[in-house]
Amino acid sequence: xxxxxxxxxxxxxxxxxxxxxxxxxxxxxxxxxxxxxxxxxxxxxxxxxxxxxxxxxxxxxxxxxxxxxxxxxxxxxxxxxxxxxxxxxxxxxxxxxxxxxxxxxxxxxxxxxxxxxxxxxxxxxxxxxxxxxxxxxxxxxxxxxxxxxxxxxxxxxxxxxxxxxxxxxxxxxxxxxxxxxxxxxxxxxxxxxxxxxxxxxxxxxxxxxxxxxxxxxxxxxxxxxxxx
Numbered sequence: 001x002x003x004x005x006x007x008x009x010x011x012x013x014x015x016x017x018x019x020x021x022x023x024x025x026x027x028x029x030x031x032x033x034x035x036x037x038x039x040x041x042x043x044x045x046x047x048x049x050x051x052x053x054x055x056x057x058x059x060x061x062x063x064x065x066x067x068x069x070x071x072x073x074x075x076x077x078x079x080x081x082x083x084x085x086x087x088x089x090x091x092x093x094x095x096x097x098x099x100x101x102x103x104x105x106x107x108x109x110x111x112x113x114x115x116x117x118x119x120x121x122x123x124x125x126x127x128x129x130x131x132x133x134x135x136x137x138x139x140x141x142x143x144x145x146x147x148x149x150x151x152x153x154x155x156x157x158x159x160x161x162x163x164x165x166x167x168x169x170x171x172x173x174x175x176x177x178x179x180x181x182x183x184x185x186x187x188x189x190x191x192x193x194x195x196x197x198x199x200x201x202x203x204x205x206x207x208x209x210x211x212x213x214x215x216x217x218x219x220x221x222x223x224x225x226x227x228x
Contacts, residue, residue, distance in 0.1 A: 086121030177216030
């Protein structure tokens with residue numbers, strides 16, 4: 001992934017450290033480093049005729065968008081002449097993925113339709129841990145004890161691949177990106193080798209090419225141009 005990949009992993013590392021602090025799981029502070037990285041990377045590619053509202057840049061606030069069905073705070077909103085033309089939705093799943101996988105996916109399709117039906121470009125980037133801890137429930141918002149480690153498999157990714165291949169309906173994001181990573185004993189992130197997982201040859205190819213961060217950002221710049 002080169003220099004951009006290194007910056008991406010640094011942002012993930014900072015976000016993960018904020019997440020692991022007391023109360024960090026419920027705080028927006030864990031989102032600032034990665035949203036800032038994506039916003040700055042996109043803005044550098046777009047040029048001065050565009051602006052972005054996001055955590056970590058400008059006034060540090062998200063843009064609130066009047067969607068087709070409900071108001072929505074956008075993770076990263078791209079403006080052209082004070083009009084929102086496209087947005088990036090970002091999701092970093094740190095634990096209990098399999099338990100919540102269907103909810104994540106259903107929420108994504110609802111969010112997509114809410115925004116795309118207003119003519120705004122919508123892109124979603126998902127970061128998953130190859131080996132994801134599962135924590136028991138605890139009082140309030142406190143994290144429980146680690147019960148097991150869940151390994152991402154072919155089935156976990158198929159819903160996103162099917163959506164990627166689907167016809168262009170409002171519930172389908174204009175773009176999808178997926179990144180798999182793990183953390184070493186010092187909580188430093190590293191990209192996984194897809195060969196270490198039970199993925200089909202087609203899934204590996206899609207992850208390496210169509211869902212890669214570089215491809216995602218390149219396509220997003222093109223999407224913004226189309227919507228401007």
